[in-house]
Amino acid sequence: MSNGSNRILDEFAKLMTDAAGAAQGVRREVETAFRGQAERILNSMDIVQREEFEAARDMALKAREENAKLSARIDALEARIADLTASADKSAAASGSRARK
Known part of the structure; x- marks a missing residue:
């Protein structure tokens, strides 16, 4: 009988x-x-x-980095122009005061 229960x-x-x-x-x-729908x-x-x-997003990050580099370059050029103008x-002013003397 044990053989019968093992079989079951x-x-x-x-x-x-x-x-x-x-x-x-089925799953x-x-x-x-579901994925198709x-x-x-x-x-x-x-x-x-x-x-x-x-x-x-990668393009925007690259553009932001490039923008920061260009902004720094513009700031440096503006500072240089200000120094040259000064x-x-x-x-x-010095040559004008020498001419008056």
């Missing part, structure tokens, strides 16, 4: 294994259908994809 347990275990495999198959099909909905809403967003004004 083996059959039950096989049935549970088959049921688990079938459940996984994969449901996930695939979600993708269709998102595409109809004109939502930006992650790759496009990250590419735009030197020219001093030279003109």
